[in-house]
Amino acid sequence: MSKQSGSVLPPLSVDRTSPVPLYYQLARQLESAVEDGTLPPGTLLGNEIDLATRLGLSRPTVRQAIRTLVDKGLLVRRRGVGTQVVPGGVRRGLELTSLYDDLDAAGQRPATRVLADRLEPADGPVAAALGVPEGSEVHYLERLRTARGEPVAHLRNHLPPGLLPPGADLAGTGLYRLLRAASVTLHSARQSVGARAATAAEAAPLDERAGAPLLTMERVSYDDKGRAVEYGSHLYRAARYSFEFRLMVRP
Template identity: 70%
Template structure:
């Protein structure tokens, strides 16, 4: 199926379920987008065609589509119809690299390396890595994309001589995969998550308007000896990215 062809994905609508029909359709459409069955650019056809194929009313289909338009997953184009724009990236809160998580989700990750150099460690980085302020560390800045759409601006700092990645290596795979290949055993991490408005430079990199909400994440990773081996300060597009975690209830 080409992107220009109307979508041909099977949907199951249960009319005996208490779940509203529009919600059933919107959830199945969202799942198809997230799992790569509906790629960016895919046409859904117009509401009348979709309603007729599924045996639903046009208002029901319109409500389902509007829910995904509001989420930024679909767009209505005059003369074209309803089209898939992008999928939401959902990432579990665990010690893994964004590149590997995107790969596992079938999201076609790509990387643009913005900087790969040795710099004096700022105070925040020095404290995280346990080195003197001003000591030399590796600084790596990357823009992570999926389906050619930027989703994250990543800044990582590594102790000197632990790993010396090239731009070509960083563009072809994830940083944690390179670290493991060099003999580092990643064991645990300390992580904090927040949010803030995008600066002009960040907004341009992430194709968002200035002041758009961004998710922020700071992480210090440790090896199996307890040594800090990486400090990351990352920004994610809130319109494209969510963190997921599992909560356990204590008895």
């Protein structure tokens, strides 16, 4: 039978003489198997009793290992089915690309629900980011981005008015594609990344619980003339999303 049926596990072993807890040894091996594709998305691992029997471990040990990976967003428990590998998370390098393009390139089937598309007065932080007078009219966009049918990010963007044509297809493609189509040449950005717990209002659209960890990102993007063309303030599900940094040693 195939891995998707849950009948095949990679070779797993624990060292009972090691000071490292058995549950942690098992969790690390399963995590590695998920990350390297040995256990691909959708793989059924079976229930805790089956796993404990197959691995020769106690049920509490297996339960703790599974809980560790469920908390990390790598596994999910489904009633009547057992434990399953969730769809792969999104890893995004820190480059000036759009989330839609990154998801599309990764085969994650991105989709967008437009929550707001309107003109509104710029408050202080928005005006400062875009370099416009406070209270002046800016274009506000709010969207929910999904991958493989699951929410990934809640996106809020402010742009100078007139950059996008009326009726731009915000649901069918990414913002940066629309800007490029409008002859905006993106050149650079200033970006900050953080993390915090979700409020109840933030958690609901992302299908998370209140208090769940969220990644935050604020970005101001500039065109080739040095003009601020977009201010983004976004929330990402930490269990499904990560930023990758490449660090160099300074000579």
